[in-house]
Amino acid sequence: MSSASVTTITQITVEDIRFPTSKELHGSDAMSPNPDFSSAYVILHTDNPLLEGHGHSFTLGRGTEIICTAIKAHAYLLIGHTLEEFISNPGAFWRHLTSDSQLRWIGPEKGAIHLALAAIVNALWDLYAKREGKPLWRLISDFTPEQFLKCIDFRYISDVIKPDEALNMLKELESTKSKRIRQLEEQGYPAYIMSAGWLGYSDEKVRLGRDLQDDIRRLKIVREEIGYDRRLMIDANQVWDVDQAIQWVKQLAEFRPYWIEEPTSPDDILGHARISQALRPYNIGVATGEHGMNRILFKQMLQTNALQFCQIDACRLGGVNEILAVLLLAAKFHVPICPHGGGAGLSELVQHLSMIDFIVVSGTWENGITEYSDHLHEHFEDPCIIKNGRYVAPNKPGYSTQIKENSRQQYSFPNGPMWKIHS
């Protein structure tokens, strides 16, 4: 980066893009029988016409306009600010974006306003990585430990992880970093294809939480199909209360599920802790986090041993900065990162995050499972590539966030041509 050049954010555009996936039952589950995978999409324009940052927040269709409105509400915190301001202290800029005294009331740091923040912060990192000519995973892998820490707002997590401790963790892995970068570039990062577990495809796929006898019948079929050597995950999509979750899953223990995902409300830290404890004798872990609202929730989930698999969502946590905070917290508690990858454009993002975790933060991919969903990649400028069940390390500059202009026009809601056809 040349110190002479300054890039100023001059304008933002916000788009509501929806793919009518409900027609095809992609991604349906007990709580979301008919999602339309969608993006609240933002472009940060700069005074350099060749340099734009693109970011999106994933949604299920209705309500995308709420996130779009929330993104626009942040415009005045962005326009006129420079990329160099962000680069010089990404954590401070992140705090600037989360600290508007009036907007804060309608969070703080959760729900629509935080999903909007994610889109914006993703776009800032896309801009930064493009400017540096690096894919995001590599940009951050090349940071010094000190630079990495500057990305993080330690507010509200310093009781569990302090900057000093984090610095030591990062420094310990620094000398072996280049070895892992090579390893990643040669082998790719292990991916897990989630679609098989989703409801609605056909009778032999796993579904959970509606009817116990039916769940038993289905898991039996799946185990007969895949045997007991392969891992089988089960997902309840929050349908149970705490006691019910424990009773239900115990009755599925004979099928040796590797984890139970989202057994109850994503906000219930103590509930997840109780479920984890009850299922430990059965060797069934608890996975949660795709609805995990912020670092403060993850901090407590980890403090109480409430989750054994940490399912960060790239667009629900407040963008890359907050993700890095959660990676550090999870590494401290030796809990593997298993990002949520279902949905439009999430696989593109989470590959970068898992790679950063492997190279810089946890130093391992041993138990990390990074979800991959095989939908809608054709709409992305830099789609993720899977080879032999592994994510190939991206090499184009940016955060793989950019949706093709033609797709954005076609699927623009409610007036794009694809919605005229479907309506």
Next chain:
Amino acid sequence: MSSASVTTITQITVEDIRFPTSKELHGSDAMSPNPDFSSAYVILHTDNPLLEGHGHSFTLGRGTEIICTAIKAHAYLLIGHTLEEFISNPGAFWRHLTSDSQLRWIGPEKGAIHLALAAIVNALWDLYAKREGKPLWRLISDFTPEQFLKCIDFRYISDVIKPDEALNMLKELESTKSKRIRQLEEQGYPAYIMSAGWLGYSDEKVRLGRDLQDDIRRLKIVREEIGYDRRLMIDANQVWDVDQAIQWVKQLAEFRPYWIEEPTSPDDILGHARISQALRPYNIGVATGEHGMNRILFKQMLQTNALQFCQIDACRLGGVNEILAVLLLAAKFHVPICPHGGGAGLSELVQHLSMIDFIVVSGTWENGITEYSDHLHEHFEDPCIIKNGRYVAPNKPGYSTQIKENSRQQYSFPNGPMWKIHS
């Protein structure tokens, strides 16, 4: 209620109403130095031109448009439905409103979408109470325990309170209910005026969390002024991390604060539990909840003894139904309800809630402190009335939610005449 009549919701209108209070420093605090007290306002129109339900969600200004967008997103869950549907099973209708499979993603049950829900649910209860010709507190006080329970969605709280247990709690207080109604009507409900503690008024008022030496100086002045017989509350508005909160408040212990309010992130259950435990030897309680996002958070706060004063917010929890759930949880743990009353129209709402708690749920007002803020009441059709430091029980039908039409027009944002003057 006559069984012959059916009232159908035909239309909703949504308004963005903002009072330019930042010009006068009403309600400023460490996190919100310059709020414009505002309302995301909804009117439920029915096929009976004489019957409308009004509801609002309180905000601090910027971002009100996000809540308005979120309210509109719920329109299709309301229009064509009948008031009788709501009345016959308010808890089921509440779940209907919170369970849209696509909207749920951008919560669930938190942030902008939940603030929008509050406005809608408040309007439904206003409609119901008007139809019955009763003020809300009286409508609900007249419910049988069974009717009361039907208002509550026990999802995600049944591990801590089950309907049976709640029923017993309510039944125990039933025989003495009429005595408390009389007592309330004669004496009113004790109010606490918060304005004195807010920042920005003048030098002698309490402010906290910015500079320790300054806090000590100020508390000294206040104690010299009011003596040690009166209660003094201190409020940090979330500025501290957990360790810092403990250290800071210990150094203020000599001034015998009754409670420390919002010492850290409102999402940090375990953090509040640690702070509570550390301050117990000093006889300083922890108060929190005005940013408490839903019943699942309050459940855990109560489970861990993280708060000693439960500060529910009438427009942040998902309206009356979820408030009733939290009242039950608090009563179970013998924690007093101290609702958040600062802001436009909140005092009008919380008086009803405190009265319901007193008459039906906890049966006591012993340690309950209901905040009263003396601003903006002139804009309300049925403003709350304080006599001798106590809320007079409202007697007009409804939930005291309705803002005068003239005020709504004057303060409509951004095009109302008052905003033309201020801009």
